[in-house]
Amino acid sequence: MREFKxxxxxxxxxxxxxxxxxxSGLSAGTLDxxxxxxxxxxxxxxxxSGFSNPNSDGVWEGLxxxxxxxxxxxxxxxxxxxxxxxxxxxxxxxxxxxxxVDMTSRTTTWTMKRDSAEGVDFTAVxxxxxxxxxxxxxxxVSSAKELDGATVCLTTGTTTELNLAxxxxxxxxxxxPVVFEGKREAVEAYASGRCDAxxxxxxxxxxxRAGFADPSQHVVLPEIISKEPLAPxxxxxxxxxxxxxxxxxxxxxxxxxxxxxxxxxxxxxxNSGNPSVxxxxxxxxxxxxxxxxxxxxxxxxxxxxxxxxxxxKRNLTDTLGLERGVNAQWTDGGLLYAMxxx
Amino acid sequence: MADKTLTFKPSAARPAPSTQIxxxxxxxxxxxxxxxxxxxxxxxxxxLISFVPDLLKWLFIDATYSGDDAICRINGGACWPFIGDKxxxxxxxxxxxxxxxxxxxxxxxxxxLAYLTYSNRLRGAVLIAAWFILPIIALFLIRGSFGMQSxxxxxxxxxxxxxxLALVGVIVSIPCGVMLALGRHxxxxxxxxxxxxxxxxxxxxxxITILFMASVMMPLFLPAELVINNxxxxxxxxxxxxxxxxxxxxxGGLQAILKGQAEASLSLGxxxxxxxxxxxxxxxxxxxxxxxxxxxxxxxxxxSLVIIxxxxxxxxxxxxxxxxxxxxxxxxxxxxxxxxxxxxxxxSLSLYGRKLEQRGPQSNR
Numbered sequence: 001m002r003e004f005k006x007x008x009x010x011x012x013x014x015x016x017x018x019x020x021x022x023x024s025g026l027s028a029g030t031l032d033x034x035x036x037x038x039x040x041x042x043x044x045x046x047x048x049s050g051f052s053n054p055n056s057d058g059v060w061e062g063l064x065x066x067x068x069x070x071x072x073x074x075x076x077x078x079x080x081x082x083x084x085x086x087x088x089x090x091x092x093x094x095x096x097x098x099x100x101v102d103m104t105s106r107t108t109t110w111t112m113k114r115d116s117a118e119g120v121d122f123t124a125v126x127x128x129x130x131x132x133x134x135x136x137x138x139x140x141v142s143s144a145k146e147l148d149g150a151t152v153c154l155t156t157g158t159t160t161e162l163n164l165a166x167x168x169x170x171x172x173x174x175x176x177p178v179v180f181e182g183k184r185e186a187v188e189a190y191a192s193g194r195c196d197a198x199x200x201x202x203x204x205x206x207x208x209r210a211g212f213a214d215p216s217q218h219v220v221l222p223e224i225i226s227k228e229p230l231a232p233x234x235x236x237x238x239x240x241x242x243x244x245x246x247x248x249x250x251x252x253x254x255x256x257x258x259x260x261x262x263x264x265x266x267x268x269x270x271n272s273g274n275p276s277v278x279x280x281x282x283x284x285x286x287x288x289x290x291x292x293x294x295x296x297x298x299x300x301x302x303x304x305x306x307x308x309x310x311x312x313k314r315n316l317t318d319t320l321g322l323e324r325g326v327n328a329q330w331t332d333g334g335l336l337y338a339m340x341x342x
Numbered sequence: 343m344a345d346k347t348l349t350f351k352p353s354a355a356r357p358a359p360s361t362q363i364x365x366x367x368x369x370x371x372x373x374x375x376x377x378x379x380x381x382x383x384x385x386x387x388x389x390l391i392s393f394v395p396d397l398l399k400w401l402f403i404d405a406t407y408s409g410d411d412a413i414c415r416i417n418g419g420a421c422w423p424f425i426g427d428k429x430x431x432x433x434x435x436x437x438x439x440x441x442x443x444x445x446x447x448x449x450x451x452x453x454x455l456a457y458l459t460y461s462n463r464l465r466g467a468v469l470i471a472a473w474f475i476l477p478i479i480a481l482f483l484i485r486g487s488f489g490m491q492s493x494x495x496x497x498x499x500x501x502x503x504x505x506x507l508a509l510v511g512v513i514v515s516i517p518c519g520v521m522l523a524l525g526r527h528x529x530x531x532x533x534x535x536x537x538x539x540x541x542x543x544x545x546x547x548x549x550i551t552i553l554f555m556a557s558v559m560m561p562l563f564l565p566a567e568l569v570i571n572n573x574x575x576x577x578x579x580x581x582x583x584x585x586x587x588x589x590x591x592x593x594g595g596l597q598a599i600l601k602g603q604a605e606a607s608l609s610l611g612x613x614x615x616x617x618x619x620x621x622x623x624x625x626x627x628x629x630x631x632x633x634x635x636x637x638x639x640x641x642x643x644x645x646s647l648v649i650i651x652x653x654x655x656x657x658x659x660x661x662x663x664x665x666x667x668x669x670x671x672x673x674x675x676x677x678x679x680x681x682x683x684x685x686x687x688x689x690s691l692s693l694y695g696r697k698l699e700q701r702g703p704q705s706n707r
Contacts, residue, residue, distance in 0.1 A: 041496075046652055046654055046661070047654075047658070047661055047662035047665045049665045049666070049670065050667055053665050053666055053667070054435070054436045054654075054659070054662055054666075055431075055666055055668065056428055056430070056431060056666065056668070057431075058431050058434070058435065058436040058437060058438070058439050059436070060436065061666075061667070083494055084436070084496060085496045085572075085652070086496065086652045086654050087652045088649070088650050088651055088652040090554070090558060090650075091557065091558055091651065091652050094558055094561070094562070095652075098561040098562055099561075100572070207665070207667070210667065210670045210671070211670035212671060213415050213418075213671070214415075315667075320667055320670075
């Protein structure tokens with residue numbers, strides 16, 4: 001009985017410690033913590049092609065890594081002041097809610113459950129992923145809606161199967177699914193000609209395609225049939241820090257819209273007559289001050305990694321051959337719509 | 343008596359019977375001894391012939407030895423430039439490459455010490471002290487203490503991290519295991535209960551569970567000020583896990599020691615503590631040398647599980663290398679290389695274990 005009581009007490013201590021940890025985590029303020037540490041602790045994946053993966057020089061590459069660099073540049077003025085912390089899938093939410101990292105930029109889908117119940121806040125979508133299709137160019141299909149009568153390889157036990165069935169029913173197609181246990185098996189089966197098409201998240205399709213002996217023989221179709229909006233996340237409750245990460249992402253997207261690039265950013269900051277550019281780059285007004293940063297916050301961020309278009313091209317188009325698709329600017333018919341910086 | 347000497351004239355030696363000619367005899371007795379042996383030999387030969395030539399062709403003949411990914415894709419064989427390009431990140435992970443001399447110096451020291459140990463140049467207390475001091479110096483060097491530029495744990499990785507986890511794990515868990523085993527075997531009832539609880543609790547859960555607890559759950563229970571870094575938490579988890587197994591191995595050795603050993607020692611006036619330390623434990627360890635080496639090898643291979651808690655160990659870097667956008671589609675080469683490295687490390691460990699067994703007084707049996 002006594003042991004049981006002791007155990008119970010221990011449990012209370014643990015809960016108390018947990019509460020204590022949570023409150024002290026809030027009061028400190030992530031911005032001050034980052035400034036004091038002189039570096040941004042940014043959670044990334046342990047390796048996802050085009051998003052975050054160490055290259056041969058041991059430098060983290062990819063769209064997610066570049067988002068970390070942009071935030072570090074905006075906050076600290078130095079895009080290299082990032083401590084990349086590889087996180088496994090199970091850790092990615094907990095690491096940020098428990099304060100091990102300042103933010104996580106790790107192909108995480110923005111869902112209601114994570115945003116509300118799991119103690120994290122999502123910032124702004126950096127990549128609209130979703131289930132897509134890849135086919136061989138020999139089939140001569142340019143849209144997923146022409147896949148009537150096709151056999152499609154996919155992996156079992158995921159929502160992938162359900163999405164495919166819904167898509168087929170909605171478009172009145174007869175698609176024959178061929179289900180595999182693992183991703184690798186599905187890819188091998190597709191490569192060996194067992195199926196006409198392969199379906200999984202479009203970013204993954206692009207990395208599979210780039211790994212084939214002759215990538216030009218395969219094409220990723222433009223249709224996306226499920227919603228996987230990927231966004232960086234921060235701990236719940238620190239509003240200022242959430243604003244910073246959100247507006248850095250919006251800043252990168254706006255920069256593309258306004259034609260500010262890594263090359264011309266200094267020139268634009270000095271000479272541009274466009275009021276939107278002036279506000280963003282701090283040459284008129286002080287937008288950085290609204291979120292507790294210096295007025296040249298976006299100049300630093302864009303100098304470090306370029307605008308969204310440049311980041312996308314460098315990490316996804318040039319390497320994986322992934323086109324913009326739904327990730328184009330709203331003016332080009334895509335989904336990217338940055339809130340106005342003013 | 344007639345003095346006649348008969349000289350013995352040996353006739354010319356007959357050729358050895360065909361059953362005794364070396365190569366043929368060996369073949370006959372080992373491969374074609376009976377119809378069943380013959381059948382198995384033919385079967386295995388057929389299996390080997392069916393894939394070994396293709397494998398060798400892929401590994402060496404069709405392989406690309408220099409060039410880039412485009413040339414590899416055209417050749418179709420194994421792509422060794424990929425491993426060459428990735429060699430450094432596979433060894434040290436995302437550790438800053440301009441500071442790569444630090445892990446390199448540590449590695450050379452480790453290899454040197456391993457050689458000295460293997461060739462029996464270092465013995466006794468010096469040997470043990472050297473193995474305790476080496477990881478400490480290496481840790482300071484790799485972390486960057488004493489005014490050197492410090493390198494955070496999150497950028498440690500590759501084979502360096504795997505070896506570090508295994509080495510520290512083995513060095514700390516063997517003494518812990520011995521203490522636990524002694525506690526369980528000789529301790530007072532309270533000690534015994536504590537030791538048994540610890541051992542059975544940790545042996546009863548998979549290593550993955552312990553790693554998850556250490557990495558994901560522990561930060562929830564610790565106050566925010568007390569940040570024990572991820573690597574240290576995982577290292578502690580591995581040490582606890584390994585200690586429990588080591589304890590059971592050592593206990594097997596303790597049970598094999600006859601009571602007379604302790605009684606003789608005590609009756610000669612040797613103190614109980616010294617009896618255990620100088621008489622019982624050394625003999626017990628010698629008895630359990632093979633399973634002890636087996637545990638060390640298992641621990642080294644277990645380090646490959648840490649990828650599930652976000653540490654980029656050797657296997658993690660192999661996975662990452664195969665996903666690099668500059669070298670997509672060469673995972674087979676990456677995993678072949680990984681298999682080779684794991685095999686080389688484990689085989690050298692078991693070679694050393696065999697040598698240790700031969701060195702003991704019972705080796706002439």
